[in-house]
Amino acid sequence: MFIDYVKIHVKGGDGGNGCISFRREKFVPRGGPDGGDGGNGGSVFLEADPRLTTLLDLKNRPLHRAGKGQHGKGKNMSGRNGRDVVIKVPLGTIVSENDNQLMDIVAPGQRFCAAKGGDGGRGNQHYATPTRQAPRYAEKGKPGEERSLTLELKIIADVGIIGLPNAGKSTLLSHITSATPRIAPYPFTTIHPNLGIYEKKISGEHVVFADIPGLIEGASRGAGLGDRFLRHIERTRILVHLIAFDELTQNFSALYEKYEMVLHELSVYSDRLPQKPQILLLNKIDLVSPRQVNDAVQGFKKRKLAVLPISAKEKKGLDALLSRIEEILEDIPAADIADSD
Numbered sequence: 001m002f003i004d005y006v007k008i009h010v011k012g013g014d015g016g017n018g019c020i021s022f023r024r025e026k027f028v029p030r031g032g033p034d035g036g037d038g039g040n041g042g043s044v045f046l047e048a049d050p051r052l053t054t055l056l057d058l059k060n061r062p063l064h065r066a067g068k069g070q071h072g073k074g075k076n077m078s079g080r081n082g083r084d085v086v087i088k089v090p091l092g093t094i095v096s097e098n099d100n101q102l103m104d105i106v107a108p109g110q111r112f113c114a115a116k117g118g119d120g121g122r123g124n125q126h127y128a129t130p131t132r133q134a135p136r137y138a139e140k141g142k143p144g145e146e147r148s149l150t151l152e153l154k155i156i157a158d159v160g161i162i163g164l165p166n167a168g169k170s171t172l173l174s175h176i177t178s179a180t181p182r183i184a185p186y187p188f189t190t191i192h193p194n195l196g197i198y199e200k201k202i203s204g205e206h207v208v209f210a211d212i213p214g215l216i217e218g219a220s221r222g223a224g225l226g227d228r229f230l231r232h233i234e235r236t237r238i239l240v241h242l243i244a245f246d247e248l249t250q251n252f253s254a255l256y257e258k259y260e261m262v263l264h265e266l267s268v269y270s271d272r273l274p275q276k277p278q279i280l281l282l283n284k285i286d287l288v289s290p291r292q293v294n295d296a297v298q299g300f301k302k303r304k305l306a307v308l309p310i311s312a313k314e315k316k317g318l319d320a321l322l323s324r325i326e327e328i329l330e331d332i333p334a335a336d337i338a339d340s341d
């Protein structure tokens, strides 16, 4: 199951109390104060784990408490610190409290302190002064922080694959990456985003692809699976837009209509999405004649749009696509991933 929105409650451990105690030794009638310090409460951290792709675990376990600090003891013994709790989250998790964004977790291993443990109180050993040699006072431990947080996942990928249902998006993903998404000859096979990683040929660098559910007319008003999955391509650097031939879509104008429809849904969702560099793919060219393909390519060209003809199923045109993607990625720094709203 794919979950991209959860509410959690986190509580840092309370600090242990400082101790009030006096040294008792044979032949030393009035020993000095020896009350140890309370241990610090543990903290709750969120930590990015690149292997995770969903917030599902947190949906099932919304409450997280770190350990309490132990109270201080006599003989200057400090209490033990409380145990930290580390919650693993996928890359692209945005943490907010009351609609204020606190953190955007975007780098592997990145940590965010969600609830700090309370400091332990100081024992009476610290409070002796020349004029007050027997302090009957020690500090209480501080309570740990407590917070209700909202975690929202906005996937971080380099390339977003978009198009109508059944256009061949998942087929494409499965052939250029090692991902194994569900593929089937009916619409809405994909019901949550799939991620796949492609390794660049020369440098071996990773390019992350996100395949999202198909968009249909009115998606912005909730038709089909709606457009909420578009948030998972908000942070991509390029969009790959598949327009496919099928029985009813055989000429340029029918293809162009599909293209415009998807573009319209993108722009209703956010005016930034249509501004991303887009590679247009004409998919399923194996279903029509070379002449029909050529006519369609020319049609788009007249509208100043370059389209790459491919057959995702027969793996035709994929090398050209990958070089084009690498070329465009060279020019766009990965920097604006956090800059998503």
Ligand SMILES: Nc1nc2c(ncn2[C@@H]2O[C@H](COP(=O)(O)OP(=O)(O)OP(=O)(O)O)[C@@H](O)[C@H]2O)c(=O)[nH]1
Residues within 6 Å of the ligand: 163, 164, 165, 166, 167, 168, 169, 170, 171, 172, 182, 183, 184, 185, 186, 187, 188, 189, 190, 191, 212, 213, 214, 215, 283, 284, 285, 286, 287, 310, 311, 312, 313, 314
């Ligand atoms: N003939 C032909 N069929 C293709 C091609 N690419 C994909 N298909 C078929 O089209 C159907 C849909 O493919 P998917 O990859 O599931 O399409 P999708 O865009 O991910 O669909 P949704 O997830 O439902 O939005 C499957 O039956 C694929 O085998 C192609 O290049 N040529």
Ligand SMILES: [Mg+2]
Residues within 6 Å of the ligand: 169, 170, 171, 181, 182, 183, 189, 190, 211, 212, 213, 214
């Ligand atoms: Mg799919």
